[in-house]
Amino acid sequence: MTTGREVGPRVRAERAARERLVASLLRELDPPAVLDGDTLLLALPAGALAVGVATWSPTGHHRLTGEVTLDGRPATHDEVVAAVLDTVGGGEPVDHLAGLVANSVDRTARYLAHADGAPACPGGDPTRDAEQSLRLGHPFHPTPKSAEGLDDGDLPAWMPELGASFVLHHLAVRSDLVRTGGTPGDPPPAVAARLPPGWTALPMHPFQAGLLARDPTLALLGAEGAVRWLGPLGDAVWPTSSVRTVVDGVTGASWKLPLRARLTHFVRTTPLEQARRAVDAAAVVAGIGPLPPGFGVIADRGFATLDPAVGGERLAADLTVVTRAPFPPGRPRVLAALLEDGPHGEEPPLVGEVRAAGDVHAWLRRWLAVSLVPLLELFGSAGLGFEAHPQNTLVATDADGWPAACWVRDLEGAHVRRDHLPDGLAADSALVYPPEEAWRRLRYHAVVNHLALLVAVLGRHTAGEEALWATVAGVLAELGGPWAEDLLTSPTLPAKAHLRSWAAGRGEDPVYLDLPNPIRMGP
Template sequence: MNGRDRAEHAARERLVASLLRELDPPAVREGDTLRLTLPAGVLGVGLATWSPTGHHRLSGDVTLDGRPATHDEVVAAVLETVAGGEPPDHLAALVANSVDRTARYLDAPAHATGDPTRDAEQALRLGHPFHPTPKSAEGLDDADLAAWMPELGASFVLHHLAVRPDLVLAGGAPADPPPAVADRLPAGWTALPVHPFQARVLARDPTLALLEAEGGVRWLGPLGDPVWPTSSVRTVVDTVTGASWKLPLRARLTHFVRTTPPEQARRAVDAAAVVARLGALPPGFGVIADRGFATLDPAVGGERLAADLTVITRAPFPPGRPRVLAALLEDGPRGEEPPLAGEVRAAGDVHAWLRRWLAVSLVPLLQVYGAVGLGFEAHPQNTLVATDADGWPAACWVRDLEGAHVRRDHVPPGLPADSPLVYATEEAWRRLRYHGVVNHLALLVAVLGRHTVGEEALWATVAAVLAEVSDPAARPWAQDLLTSPTLPAKAHLRSWAAGRGEDPVYLDLPNPIRMGP
């Protein structure tokens, strides 16, 4: 298949898998064919593999009422079924946008740099397995993709906005500006790095123009060494120093406009402070901390402009050449097996490999959550794996503390009770289970199971590891995962169709860990 065919196949796979998970339409399985009764007719899809957690893989052609169906007909049939708040034509256009982008990424020439960390960050071509538009990018044209997208190996120079000290809102420990910026910066002023796309957007902002005319802000232009974007698109890494910044983009990627309200930045800084007070973390587990933030004070320019300028300074990547887990679990651009599948097979024992991974990932997540109530948004794109020379897990790193959370019944000392990091207890536990188990672990088990011993056998290993947890802080949460009949999942398709990106619908899935021994 060429890139277009593979992109359309991936989109259909995501739509059908999401439809089965979220809406459970009447279905009949006949051998390797699944027939779904939808409002548009009976949709027939070939099954390459069936997954107990919904990570099904499709094969062959698709039919509608017994006749061959086009890709657009499949998309329309699914969208008619989900029938959310957005107009169907608009939703179909978003799917087409995502497919166009995906096809371009799949057909692009290889752009390996020799840096395993960067190469993995810039190799995530297909995206979230349960999102209907994982690569849609509203507001970015084809030239923008070439200039700024990680999937195309982009690197570029950041713009900088100088802000007078009385107009700055900051928290934590924002980084010092690079020398090339400091040389142009008025004494005492703060330099905000700005993505080139965002600089173009803000060049038309009347409030910022007024502040510039009044002498409160000053554009310094593009300065400093080139940066490269990570898989999130808007987090960038300095090619020389390794410094990292999370930047706002007033563009809709998947179904979020990727700006950063100051409250979200405060959450990241508060989470980093909790981590710092923990002292030693569990062996093999690490956190890439968000060190500080700076922006234009909302009291001066308003909340929207503050969100358009908030810069979060992140610690550099740790040693050990860690790689983002999401890229290791994704098929290659020509349909090759996921990189991690071959590495685990070469290591020799998938059950032993999974045990080691759980020892540095899920078990420490539960230990930290039990000890201080702090949970991490440890989905595959926020999780990095470092392996030893033989391919065995050596360390797990989590990042993006903007998505961290503390449960209200266990606020750690030193954290204000009104911190945006504090969530209702039930919501905090739901978030950890969704991101760490349903989103992260279920994908890992599905991929490794597909290429080795099957998912059920690996879920039995997960259950065995959780049953062995003896840490008194972690054990109650491990027992909950062992015994709960369900686990929470975001209904991405329904949330997307209803325009509820910021307030997603959740659903309950059968707990595969409970299906263990």
Template structure:
């Protein structure tokens, strides 16, 4: 899908210099973590660390050593004589070290700058409004191992103010009436989608306002509008807020969450809903509704995509169909918070919301972690062992419910990322050609990455940083709980020497960010269990 070119942001013009510096420091930290992880460079102690970059030597000051790679660094990076090195020079050096095509590296350097500029605006906008900020609005800096965690190619500066969750945006979706003969629809589970038909009874589609502009300018879209197959109804329905994913929106108390297509490249791919993604989400939801794996685990739930609505690809063409298909998701309820938002520091370095939960819960980080493992990690592993179903439970897809600060509930969302082992029990419930099916080793790799390398490692690193217990000691708690669980997957995690991690930097430079390479990293669970 073609995107509208973005207008680069210039944070020094929009926010105070200290905020720009903080955003650039966050960008460097993510680049350095990527570089060290993807080159296998060990970090064993705080202090000066010579970076594995070509040309003049660069030295970073390590302030936090993390067994899972969530290292912290002091600003600035310096040369071997102790002189500060400018931010853009550090970025260029890291990209050269990671290899790849020089032209692609130059383009990525621009996106790194753009991502940092957007981060600066988010930090500035959230200052003074951190306490009790909704978790979906709190992911200000983004993925801790991504070179462009806040990239949004296609959004202008004005679009950010209108549509960015980090800026507490809210809006009404445009609605488009679809001729019944053009409609494409599939339902796999009961649920109210929260849509009112057009006055003449035609079915309607909610459309992101940005996407409505795209539709009007799309040749086939303009043609269908002119010929009366599609009719724009304007903004209607409830005021919605985007979730941390930007393109998925929800209104308080609404019966459905809308996963909208959006022709903007967020992090590393354009967030439309291609036919294969729609099928994956609905095949997974139908499977989960039938097998009910979560029903075996009190406190663990899966939020289904109950169906989709769009326009028929045969008549509209693939690009337009991808750009209008909407997935409808079960609402999570107001008592759940996205885990990614609980782990983020505030815009001025305030403690993350997780620290407040720890104080409310009492008992310390180890006790909190044990409760989280019981309602989240162990159920994920048991579902995989019994059914062969793995969920894409990274920190932005994991919702946590607490009572008196303690974890009591976990919900997983976004069924498009579900994967099923071909030899698992659930595979028999799928068609042979379902895109959900993977060889067991690949399904196991995906589960380990999302549930452990991404989700659990981020949580444990944050607990170790905000509490009185070290990260290494907390990994020992993980090892104890997994050993006690005794399932095949849990046992394997205590014995495997490595874990898979996405090589996001190398993958972006290689031009295949949507299908990232993986590297193997030391498994802190196995190390703690020795």
């Protein structure tokens, strides 16, 4: 098998896409399949597909080789994509879906090519380097690097994978027309100097500013003297792995901005309900008191937008800016980037750190002590859960590579059990879910999405997945309680069917499925 350095970025991008499509097909549709040595044989409507298997994973994180045939002859990448999509069906035309996959592959190849000549740690900042090095994306999404609405020419200006940085635009709005929640904070000095008394500044992504410059409602409000464009002001910011959250390179201030572009499933604007969820969740966290040792939350402090009564719900969603707390000390790095192979197929960065620490089981126990264990404790004591998937989870390690802290972010996805409402939280808050739905969300994000990927990556390079899942089971048995007991005994865990949901156009209302619970397999 050729190595990553022997093939170009286009081939590496296509291999990554096929791996995601085949792994998702196996997880979501369970087609007739036989694993014959290191070859997986799949009986699909398009024919007999055979793919080379490098490693097999009990949680579906299989790694494939580049070898692939269809009905016994070498198959092209496009043929494999069409064969998988034809099997899925779902409503959208296969040609259209294949075009979306091709677009994601094109961009992945571009990011991998950029990495060939890009220095690590621009400015010596490991936090930024990790945020801007997630080049392959979600391991179970068919188009992890799709960005519908952003043209290829936009990418160098806006995409974290290309090391982008830029200056935010600002819209001044009469303060009586502004809706706020929480504590949005003061504008940067360069913005405040241009802001008339009694006005509020809404920072805006330059791409979004270009779109809204043609908005007829804003034009009418401008003619009435209710809003005015201030243009680009302040220090340069850089985008995190989410594309639309940006960090001030000088002060560390951070904002989650609307972006009218479809990234993977969703158009990334911010309806008021989502902003209120984040602020409500921050208030719940603040009311809990001291968090478990080693566990932290990067709070969304407040939001500001144009009042929907003035410009309508859609324009409010196009303008809502959420002010987020700065990155914490300790130079934390986003977990998703630490678990992703290097641009030439090098082992993920976290693997080397775990090896340096010397004991993968001890490392995993220490990570669970600052991640899954506090998540379960807070869900039990405060009824609060977080979307702690790998892109929302930050890792801080000490000089020897051992986990020192876990931080979670993006409180828009937090959730509270209806049977455990904290004081001060309204029962009709969008943060509140039925208990079974809240538990499903926590298990999916923290266990299926986060922990299963971590165990798969570490297991592949060290002790094997089954041995590491046994370590997880041991930690949960020591913890005890109903939530740990459920994880130890339930035969299945919930997962989103990303491929089927995407093919059916159900990004906002995803299909769920049940996966065999790997923790239950442990002793």
